[in-house]
Amino acid sequence: MKKEEFKKEFLKLKKDSGTHSPSIATLLGALPEVKIDVDACFLSNPYATELFLKYLDQDLIRTNKLRDVLEFYPPQNQDVSRFISKAIGANQKNIFVGNGAIEIIQAVIHRFVGKKLCIIIPTFSSYYEFVRPDTEVIYYRLTKEDNFILDPETFISFVKENQVDSIVIINPNNPNGGYSSLEDLNHIIESLKHLENIIIDESFIHFAYENIDLSQISSEELIKKYSNLIIVKSLSKDFGIAGVRAGYALMSEDKVSSLLSNGYLWNVSGLADYFFKIYSQSDFIKEYNIVRKKYIMNTLIFLTELNSVQNIKVYPSKANFALIELGDRSSFDFYLDLLVDSGVYVRDCSDKIGLEGQFVRIASRTFEENLKIINAIKKVIS
Amino acid sequence: MKKEEFKKEFLKLKKDSGTHSPSIATLLGALPEVKIDVDACFLSNPYATELFLKYLDQDLIRTNKLRDVLEFYPPQNQDVSRFISKAIGANQKNIFVGNGAIEIIQAVIHRFVGKKLCIIIPTFSSYYEFVRPDTEVIYYRLTKEDNFILDPETFISFVKENQVDSIVIINPNNPNGGYSSLEDLNHIIESLKHLENIIIDESFIHFAYENIDLSQISSEELIKKYSNLIIVKSLSKDFGIAGVRAGYALMSEDKVSSLLSNGYLWNVSGLADYFFKIYSQSDFIKEYNIVRKKYIMNTLIFLTELNSVQNIKVYPSKANFALIELGDRSSFDFYLDLLVDSGVYVRDCSDKIGLEGQFVRIASRTFEENLKIINAIKKVIS
Numbered sequence: 133m134k135k136e137e138f139k140k141e142f143l144k145l146k147k148d149s150g151t152h153s154p155s156i157a158t159l160l161g162a163l164p165e166v167k168i169d170v171d172a173c174f175l176s177n178p179y180a181t182e183l184f185l186k187y188l189d190q191d192l193i194r195t196n197k198l199r200d201v202l203e204f205y206p207p208q209n210q211d212v213s214r215f216i217s218k219a220i221g222a223n224q225k226n227i228f229v230g231n232g233a234i235e236i237i238q239a240v241i242h243r244f245v246g247k248k249l250c251i252i253i254p255t256f257s258s259y260y261e262f263v264r265p266d267t268e269v270i271y272y273r274l275t276k277e278d279n280f281i282l283d284p285e286t287f288i289s290f291v292k293e294n295q296v297d298s299i300v301i302i303n304p305n306n307p308n309g310g311y312s313s314l315e316d317l318n319h320i321i322e323s324l325k326h327l328e329n330i331i332i333d334e335s336f337i338h339f340a341y342e343n344i345d346l347s348q349i350s351s352e353e354l355i356k357k358y359s360n361l362i363i364v365k366s367l368s369k370d371f372g373i374a375g376v377r378a379g380y381a382l383m384s385e386d387k388v389s390s391l392l393s394n395g396y397l398w399n400v401s402g403l404a405d406y407f408f409k410i411y412s413q414s415d416f417i418k419e420y421n422i423v424r425k426k427y428i429m430n431t432l433i434f435l436t437e438l439n440s441v442q443n444i445k446v447y448p449s450k451a452n453f454a455l456i457e458l459g460d461r462s463s464f465d466f467y468l469d470l471l472v473d474s475g476v477y478v479r480d481c482s483d484k485i486g487l488e489g490q491f492v493r494i495a496s497r498t499f500e501e502n503l504k505i506i507n508a509i510k511k512v513i514s
Numbered sequence: 515m516k517k518e519e520f521k522k523e524f525l526k527l528k529k530d531s532g533t534h535s536p537s538i539a540t541l542l543g544a545l546p547e548v549k550i551d552v553d554a555c556f557l558s559n560p561y562a563t564e565l566f567l568k569y570l571d572q573d574l575i576r577t578n579k580l581r582d583v584l585e586f587y588p589p590q591n592q593d594v595s596r597f598i599s600k601a602i603g604a605n606q607k608n609i610f611v612g613n614g615a616i617e618i619i620q621a622v623i624h625r626f627v628g629k630k631l632c633i634i635i636p637t638f639s640s641y642y643e644f645v646r647p648d649t650e651v652i653y654y655r656l657t658k659e660d661n662f663i664l665d666p667e668t669f670i671s672f673v674k675e676n677q678v679d680s681i682v683i684i685n686p687n688n689p690n691g692g693y694s695s696l697e698d699l700n701h702i703i704e705s706l707k708h709l710e711n712i713i714i715d716e717s718f719i720h721f722a723y724e725n726i727d728l729s730q731i732s733s734e735e736l737i738k739k740y741s742n743l744i745i746v747k748s749l750s751k752d753f754g755i756a757g758v759r760a761g762y763a764l765m766s767e768d769k770v771s772s773l774l775s776n777g778y779l780w781n782v783s784g785l786a787d788y789f790f791k792i793y794s795q796s797d798f799i800k801e802y803n804i805v806r807k808k809y810i811m812n813t814l815i816f817l818t819e820l821n822s823v824q825n826i827k828v829y830p831s832k833a834n835f836a837l838i839e840l841g842d843r844s845s846f847d848f849y850l851d852l853l854v855d856s857g858v859y860v861r862d863c864s865d866k867i868g869l870e871g872q873f874v875r876i877a878s879r880t881f882e883e884n885l886k887i888i889n890a891i892k893k894v895i896s
Binding site: 150157208264397 | 532566570575580582583590620754758780781
């Protein structure tokens with residue numbers, strides 16, 4: 133298939149996927165001629181996927197227990213949250229288990245957000261796409277000049293001036309990876325404790341770090357102090373299990389019981405329930421932290437290499453991806469060249485609101501794959 | 515553990531599970547002393563589970579493709595519905611894919627049902643538990659005298675008199691298995707075409723029959739004629755895959771796009787997506803129909819055996835279970851005796867509204883398990 137034909141076909145697929153990229157499965161199904169060598173659109177830790185598969189194999193496949201997980205009804209929401217409570221030490225009554233973070237985002241936006249929601253852009257589009265018709269969205273723009281980094285004071289003033297009832301902070305932010313320190317976040321939350329909802333999306337927090345030990349960061353502790361906090365945890369990215377659909381959120385007891393009182397009965401599959409079980413096991417978490425740190429190291433090397441490529445600008449990131457600005461070159465052409473010439477699939481950001489210019493988002497994958505990504509970019513740029 | 519202690523522990527578990535039975539997993543987790551030999555609470559075709567496992571093994575496990583299904587994001591809702599469209603020949607725009615039927619029930623009850631909903635009791639409790647606070651529920655009672663069979667004319671008059679906007683019909687009904695013929699259903703739908711929503715839950719329809727060939731029955735065709743119809747399909751029971759969480763619904767194009775416009779983006783797991791793929795394959799469906807008919811045969815034998823047991827009344831069922839009335843004996847004691855003495859787990863119906871008396875619901879399982887169930891009942895009854 134020629135590049136022009138492919139371009140046309142792809143644009144059709146993209147249109148059907150709205151403001152998200154078509155998944156590899158969808159893409160390959162519709163365009164079987166495409167050869168994808170590296171999926172650098174997909175934001176997850178591949179080493180963690182391997183670890184999960186190792187446990188799955190030893191616990192379920194070799195023991196013939198897979199049938200139980202597939203055949204029977206999974207436990208109810210509040211039974212699954214017991215494992216999470218054990219894993220993170222939070223009160224079970226503050227835990228809501230979701231069929232991926234996306235279900236939690238939908239539930240929170242539909243049920244708790246009021247008349248005015250402040251969203252920081254660029255962002256993950258579902259946050260504004262999922263709002264009810266009676267919710268007004270106010271956008272707070274991160275700027276190129278600030279490297280898309282959130283300034284706490286300016287943001288706090290903006291939120292107060294606009295009298296919103298709810299805000300969303302993705303930390304590190306998607307699609308740029310900009311990170312707000314726990315200290316900054318604390319300050320924002322304390323200054324905005326009058327709001328109805330402060331939604332903190334920590335989908336990429338396992339890839340951030342504040343010390344040389346790369347210790348795991350989370351604002352989960354703050355749930356005890358601020359009843360307006362809603363902390364969303366996607367496990368798809370950190371644990372590399374997007375197909376399993378597993379996520380959870382911490383929020384006030386009232387909010388959890390409001391959601392569970394008339395819904396979300398069996399929203400977690402047998403496999404997700406199995407994941408939550410091993411998530412509460414110290415042996416798994418010990419092994420997980422090794423692959424988490426390995427992947428952060430890998431990403432640091434990748435970002436350093438990316439930074440050395442001429443004629444592109446790499447924005448600061450503490451996530452497992454980088455936002456790249458291309459100058460005069462069209463991001464769609466760049467994206468297409470990478471895919472067709474080198475089989476490297478990245479995220480063209482031309483549909484992202486709040487990004488003016490030509491941007492792509494590139495994920496860090498395994499060490500070997502990252503080398504391929506860098507070489508492919510150099511080839512296209514030169 | 516003595517029966518009395520067990521009784522106490524179980525009542526605690528039951529309380530936590532609300533109006534649903536604790537799952538086997540939850541039960542065994544909390545009460546490891548319990549030995550369950552036959553799970554006759556669980557309403558699914560065990561032969562279909564075996565078939566699914568055979569395909570899973572050959573397609574994903576032996577080929578090492580399981581990783582793809584677990585690691586990557588599943589396709590979006592409307593990509594998954596393509597397979598269903600192919601499988602059942604319905605327009606893709608009328609198909610909404612759910613994370614099990616329970617997610618669809620929640621979505622429909624929250625989003626489309628208006629001020630007044632008519633529910634036929636006894637029923638599956640989520641239908642009234644999931645209503646919004648501003649929805650009034652009107653109950654239409656099936657009676658023992660009518661063998662819990664729905665009389666179309668009486669029901670139609672009741673619905674008209676009460677001026678409800680929406681109704682739910684589970685066909686065959688849960689927990690009694692009473693079946694309304696397609697002819698009766700057609701008449702009800704035609705007479706009530708002025709309603710906003712007619713929800714038909716076909717969770718158990720694959721176990722019903724109207725001819726000697728045991729041909730598959732469905733009201734799916736009617737979606738073309740009646741825009742107020744919502745047909746809910748759970749795949750957990752017929753295909754024996756409750757842990758996978760897969761279901762779909764047929765409804766008007768407007769309703770599908772209203773749901774998809776601000777939610778339900780990646781609500782189907784990689785494994786459920788795999789299921790929908792094989793669901794659209796003729797080889798799988800051919801094999802499925804063999805095990806479906808085998809299970810219906812098996813259930814017919816089981817119901818006949820049950821009917822011959824002294825001192826219990828078995829209500830007519832075209833589902834894969836039967837509602838049994840015990841006379842003077844307490845249903846909870848009967849249930850407990852079956853579990854502790856014979857390891858047979860059934861559904862005590864003492865919490866079901868609309869059932870006055872002592873009732874249990876007993877599922878049909880494999881031929882061998884059904885023999886054990888019958889023997890266990892005879893032992894308790896004698």
